[in-house]
Amino acid sequence: MSLELLPDYIEKINNNFENETDIKDVIVEVEQELSDEQIALLLESFPIKLRIEIWLSFSDETQQNVFIEMKPESRELLLNACDDELCFPLLTKLDAVDLLELSESLNDRFIDYAVSKMTAKQRSLYKKSCDYALDEVGHWQNFTEVQIPQQLKLSAVKKVCSKNLPTFTDVIYIVDDNAVLIGEIALNAIFKAESEEEYKSFINTDIEYISSNDDIAIASDKLIDSDTSALPVIDENRCLTGRLDLPTAYRYREQIAETQLIQAAGLVEEEDLFGNVWQSSKNRAVWLGINLVTAFLASWFIGLFEATIQQVVALAVLMPVVASMGGISGSQTITLIIRGLALGQINDANKKNIIAKELKVGAINGVLWAIVIGAITFVWFDNPLLSLTIFISILGNILIASLSGVWVPWMLSKFNIDPALSGSVVLTTVTDIFGFIVFLGLGSLLLL
Structure with missing residues (x-):
């Protein structure tokens, strides 16, 4: 993530904030030019009072996306400074993975509200992930894997694969009637196959996987060292529960490295520049x-x-x-x-x-x-x-x-x-x- 633009936008906001017309133009430019993570860093560069005023200038969609990218203490400062009617809309579109990442910096009433706005499926997945400890893979897995039943015909499999697939999907997982993981098949092999026999011959049953109870640090290293973009996650019954993908593995590794860097200076992890x-x-x-x-x-x-x-x-x-x-x-x-x-x-x-x-x-x-x-x-x-x-x-x-x-x-x-x-x-x-x-x-x- 390039940070070269941040100093310029910090100066622009400071110089133009008193002018309502100019600051609107700057905010629009920020939304167009900076990523959500960069905007989160930009906001953290201002004192709390000014930060809230800038925050309220952003669109609802930007607020919801940036809210997820904030550091825990910065998120807490924002929630404490705003009334509930301004906070609740930020929690209406969270999925299970997003809420798991935010839950440590949210109090119970915000968590309950976010869960109430989820679909029944996402609510179930969130509660399922909460059953795992923070250092277990099950807490970090995502649920965007594509799985198909083993009896599905080649033509139906190709239809599934022709739809919009989740990012970092290079294989399709094959399960039996009880969701037990049987094997996987590469996407390119599916479209290459011209018959049911050829399709079945491409299925790999000797697959690498990780357990939902495995240590997340070890599992992340295992995935990064592998030649795949994701690894399937199974439970104690070998049932497919989700997958661990490269962005999550690298995010965990970076989080640990950043924590140690901050602690080396005797500071508390994720301390906000303008914290209490x-x-x-x-x-x-x-x-x-x-x-x-x-x-x-x-x-x-x-x-x-x-x-x-x-x-x-x-x-x-x-x-x-x-x-x-x-x-x-x-x-x-x-x-x-x-x-x-x-x-x-x-x-x-x-x-x-x-x-x-x-x-x-x-x-x-x-x-x-x-x-x-x-x-x-x-x-x-x-x-x-x-x-x-x-x-x-x-x-x-x-x-x-x-x-x-x-x-x-x-x-x-x-x-x-x-x-x-x-x-x-x-x-x-x-x-x-x-x-x-x-x-x-x-x-x-x-x-x-």
Whole structure:
């Protein structure tokens, strides 16, 4: 999704909002040029009061489509700011899949209203999906699969396939009278077949499928790694219940990656730019407090070398350099590792190879920048022993940072602690303490 147009439209709306005629033209242009997801992002760029006024300028159809694309907190802010008579129309055309995605940010009265406006079939599908946990495939499956009974004649099958099929449909699923999945046949094979015998010979009974109780993360990876655009979903009786398609699988993977990226900064998932001030402060205060504790721990280690620092003031001047280089190197590694863990690319089989690779990278960068910083230190203070001290400290801290960048998220994940949420805090503590001990310890040995 291209975001290049958003800054221009944000500026246009800000500059023209007081002019009723001009703002209508801008809104029409926005509806024509931007996707629903882009409009959702555009709205989230404005304070709540102005956002509501802009929102009311959009057509009913745009409001309904954009409402589905909003982040949960942004959706809640909108619902809380508008009267029910403005909110209920947004819920009148939701299908089972849409409501499942929105249900976590809707209160019961909105959910009940949306369910009451569904068709009997969609209502049944919604209740069926609610029986599954959030991490199970059954909760994420969609119900747009095309299935045909095994006794259906070729001519009837071709009629079914000639109609408007759902997107990402490249095969038709074949079931028996009890909806048990028997096989599948490719669309091109159906139109290629010229007789009943040839049609039946194209049916593939050795098909890949996933269970409705499978873990959605594993199932998504399985689908993405396959050569198909969707996989059938079956229940414990092997009855076809729906399918998992590529957009859903990628959307889930992106959602997990975005969550970890946001949590790495100590923020709450999907926090709105203009969300509640007190809630945002509360969300961030927790990790600021944890960071404060680790900062005092590092300060305590520095205090152990107070006498050394008093005698060699240059050590105090150069300490931030040691800490900064270790922190930056470690953050580069931990970002790569967290992404690999999230995508399932890292396991016991390749862990040693990853550690070896990161240590080699750390050694190369460590030597390079230790030489550069050591040379700058010599020119600055004209003290070869001080240059040697910082050379060893920089090299050692970058190596430890590279090693910790792999081990910290790995160990946290083993203890079921989200590495994206706490990894950076632990890593910074390790690199700061190690860097200060090595730098100040060597300073005590070499310079006093």
